[in-house]
Amino acid sequence: MKNCLGDEAALPYYIWANGDCDAKSEDWVEAKAICLSLIAAGGKSAHIVDADGVEVPVDEIDAVQQPPESPPGGYFIMMDYETSADHRNTLTEARQRGQELCDSEQVPCSWSIHDAAGELVEDITRTDGRTLGQVMQAFNTQHLKQPR
Known part of the structure; x- marks a missing residue:
């Protein structure tokens, strides 16, 4: 390139x-x-x-073509790029559901949308702007005991 x-x-x-x-x-x-x-x-x-x-x-x-709205096989919403958490037929539905899952998840993880072939379409970011590192820090502070 x-x-x-x-x-x-x-x-x-x-x-x-x-x-x-x-x-x-x-x-x-x-x-x-x-x-x-x-x-x-x-x-x-x-x-x-x-x-x-x-x-x-x-x-x-x-020059990169936008992903199709309704491809054969739809879209998979993935947690940590490897676990399918949900499936939607259209990209719009996948983005909406993916955003809901990403924003509601309390356990630190990454979220993404993949096509039926398993290719990454896009990452999902939290609407509150917190990064995965910030979510992990908050989780650790709230749920893990601090050493004495």
């Missing part, structure tokens, strides 16, 4: 949305999927920057 300067992009890729770095990935396809999910969630200024701080061309991201 080439960056805006025409050089080979340095890994990892950093995915930014609305002025914050939301994720990083060593894989270009995954980085694009994350960026698209941030755009779909309202990240109007989502973009990808390589490890050298050089932006990846916007047309590379725009």
Whole structure:
């Protein structure tokens, strides 16, 4: 993958949305999927920057096709990328149910939507803005005894 300067992009890729770095990935396809999910969630200024701080061309991201609304087999809402927690026929339904599950879960875990082939469509982020690390810290504080 080439960056805006025409050089080979340095890994990892950093995915930014609305002025914050939301994720990083060593894989270009995954980085694009994350960026698209941030755009779909309202990240109007989502973009990808390589490890050298050089932006990846916007047309590379725009060229990625949005996932179909109702593919054969529907969408699976996954917990920690490996356990199917629910299934929906449309992407809109999967996003709504995935958001409900993500926001209501008290045990720290990650949530994502996958297609019937098992490919990552997008990650689900909490509406309260807390990261997985923050959820884990709150869980540990609330449920685990502190050493004396």
